[in-house]
Amino acid sequence: MKKILFAASEGVPFIKTGGLADVVGSLPKCIDKQYFDVRVILPKYACMKQEMKDKMEYITHFYMDYNWQDVYVGILGAQVDGIQYYFIDNEFYFNGMKPYGDNALFEIEKYAFFSKAVLSALPLIGFRPDLIHCHDWQTGLVPVYLKERFQGNDFFRGVKSVITIHNLKFQGKWDPKTVQSITGLPEYYFTPDKLEAYDDANLLKGGIVFADAVTTVSDTYAEEIKTGFYGEGLDGLLRARSGDLRGIVNGIDYEDFNPETDPYIVKQYNAINFRKEKVKNKKALQEQLGLKVDEKKMMIGIVSRLTDQKGFDLIAYMMDELCQDDIQLVVLGTGEEQYENMFRHFDWKYSDKVSANIYYSEELSHRIYAACDAFLMPSLFEPCGLSQLMSLRYGTVPIVRETGGLKDTVQPYNQYEGTGTGFSFANYNAHEMLATIRYAEQIYYDKKREWNKIVDRAMAADFSWDVSAKKYQEMYDWLIG
Numbered sequence: 001m002k003k004i005l006f007a008a009s010e011g012v013p014f015i016k017t018g019g020l021a022d023v024v025g026s027l028p029k030c031i032d033k034q035y036f037d038v039r040v041i042l043p044k045y046a047c048m049k050q051e052m053k054d055k056m057e058y059i060t061h062f063y064m065d066y067n068w069q070d071v072y073v074g075i076l077g078a079q080v081d082g083i084q085y086y087f088i089d090n091e092f093y094f095n096g097m098k099p100y101g102d103n104a105l106f107e108i109e110k111y112a113f114f115s116k117a118v119l120s121a122l123p124l125i126g127f128r129p130d131l132i133h134c135h136d137w138q139t140g141l142v143p144v145y146l147k148e149r150f151q152g153n154d155f156f157r158g159v160k161s162v163i164t165i166h167n168l169k170f171q172g173k174w175d176p177k178t179v180q181s182i183t184g185l186p187e188y189y190f191t192p193d194k195l196e197a198y199d200d201a202n203l204l205k206g207g208i209v210f211a212d213a214v215t216t217v218s219d220t221y222a223e224e225i226k227t228g229f230y231g232e233g234l235d236g237l238l239r240a241r242s243g244d245l246r247g248i249v250n251g252i253d254y255e256d257f258n259p260e261t262d263p264y265i266v267k268q269y270n271a272i273n274f275r276k277e278k279v280k281n282k283k284a285l286q287e288q289l290g291l292k293v294d295e296k297k298m299m300i301g302i303v304s305r306l307t308d309q310k311g312f313d314l315i316a317y318m319m320d321e322l323c324q325d326d327i328q329l330v331v332l333g334t335g336e337e338q339y340e341n342m343f344r345h346f347d348w349k350y351s352d353k354v355s356a357n358i359y360y361s362e363e364l365s366h367r368i369y370a371a372c373d374a375f376l377m378p379s380l381f382e383p384c385g386l387s388q389l390m391s392l393r394y395g396t397v398p399i400v401r402e403t404g405g406l407k408d409t410v411q412p413y414n415q416y417e418g419t420g421t422g423f424s425f426a427n428y429n430a431h432e433m434l435a436t437i438r439y440a441e442q443i444y445y446d447k448k449r450e451w452n453k454i455v456d457r458a459m460a461a462d463f464s465w466d467v468s469a470k471k472y473q474e475m476y477d478w479l480i481g
Contacts, residue, residue: 002480004031005129006040007118009111009138013080014052014087015045015099018305019250019386020135020166023217026253028083030469036476039127041118043110044076044087046095055080056087064120066113067182073117075125086125088117108174108203112183115141123155130480131160137172139163140207141183144195147210148185160479163207165216167383168225168232169309172203179203198233208237212479214245217384218405222247230381248472249408250384251465252393257369259394264366271459274395275452278370285371289355291328298444299328300437301372301396303365303387306335306343306358311378311401316342317430323350325441330372332357332364369394373451374440378425378433382406388422389463395455398422399440401433409463413443413454421458 010016012025028038044056056076063070074089088094093110101107119142122128134142143161150156176190179201190196195206208214216222224230226239238245255261259278260270266284269277279295286293304310315322316339322329323346331343331354343356357364369375375391377400384405388398392409400406402424413420425436444451 002036002131002476003127003129004028004036004038004476005118005122005127005132006038006135007115007132007139007142008040008042008135009114010099011040011042011085014042014085015048017099019384022253022386023164023166023250024135026251026465027469027472029081030251030465031473032469033082036473039084039086039129041086041088041121043094043099043114044074044089045099046091047097047099052078059086060124061089062120062124064117066116066184067109071113073121075121077125086121088114088121090117105174105178108172108179109182111138111172112141112179112203115139116145116183118142119145119150119156128155129159131162131476134161134163134207134211136164136166137170137204137207140172140203140205142207143210143212144185144189144206148189160212161210162213162215162475162479163204163211165204165208165214165225165383168204168216168230168234169381171205171232171234173197173200175199176201202234205234205237208234208241212244213475214238214241215475216245216247218249218408219247220407221381221383221404224381224404246475247408248468248475249405249463250386250389251463251468252386252389254393254464257366257390257393259370262366262370264363265370266367269370269395271395271456274455274459278395281367281371282373285330285367286328288367289330289357290351291330291355292352297326297328298374298441299330299372300374300376300399301368301391302329302331302333302376303368304333304335304377306333306339308336309380309382310335311380311428311433312336312339312342314378314428314430314433315376318434319346321434322437323353325438326445327441328353328355330355330357330368332359332361332368334358334360369396372396373444374399374423374437376437377401377406378428379403379406380428385409392421392458392461392463395459397440397451397454397458399437400424401428402426409461411457415443415450418450418453419457420454421461422454 008024010021055078061074076087267280347356382404410422412424
């Protein structure tokens, strides 16, 4: 039985801010329990829901030498969905109203503490993993500490590590002197071949340099990050490690996202009866949001963080023109003020066509996936993207830019071959995006049978975790031997 420990800063069902939490929550459940014992370790945030905290039981505590003092480390445990979870407890570091704060230096201190505490806790809980699977910069120091001070201890000898990059944009950077003082790592770790990059100490870089393998969340993104445009300053290092770098596309939880059983939607449906039943969700949503109730009108959905990365500058540029078309646009999400206000403005200007919902609601997101005809994701870059997988599952046709996971998971419609599960455009260009949306409108209005066949193929695509889990298992086997 091979033992795997997932170390991450968030994970469903305990705490979630983004797609990382879905991966950490879903993937361990899909790994073959006959061969692998997979457990998860997370910080115990004060802002976790009380019902989740109530599941936790105290295991032990100890004091750890960190940042020039003896620091309390509590360890708690919980069993959920057949997976053993552990939690690192420290009131000083994990007491915020949200998991992540705005003070960059404190975030580095907090997650460096977490990384060291994860390793220090293992002998006390009696779990010796063959491999520690780290996620993003918050656990970037786990592979570093593992090689630096824990390898000398028999318990840790031969423990392997892998780091998954969910979004290369976030790296955990601060000046080397301060980071060295906080972490207690020797000075020679802060050189360009180790943790230093462009005069900063870089925690993600440390993870990439010291981990035994590096993965990211789609094949295309694994190729893209070796280039200057997508590499966020680490492309040279990723090219150097390309032999140990692989892309494995994320999945989604097919039980949570299932139009046949979804409790949030008005009318459940499946691949067989969607032609008749899906539209009932559209009419209900039009009514709920105060849009004109018209089942024939093409409805386009957006569920997203409203940031530059997601292509909202393209949408802002084309919004007036798009609103001349015979469509409705439903937006859900929060983010940068300029985009929040842009959508509010167009909701006011075209109140019969645009519904801007500037907040987040799990229920409304499911209703949008179920009700809309198409789903728009014109991202500048997208390591994997989960929204397009959800929209495929609900038979809502994705319109995407060909980047990262969007390129890997949405097959562009080809009218001559009768193939494809969505529509896509190649260049980061507002006019190209609008032309692609209009091509989709044309198929929707003029070739309804063709459109329904695209929906058929979309709903038949399999992006459940089972497929990806097999690829992770192959990698674990390859690393552990």
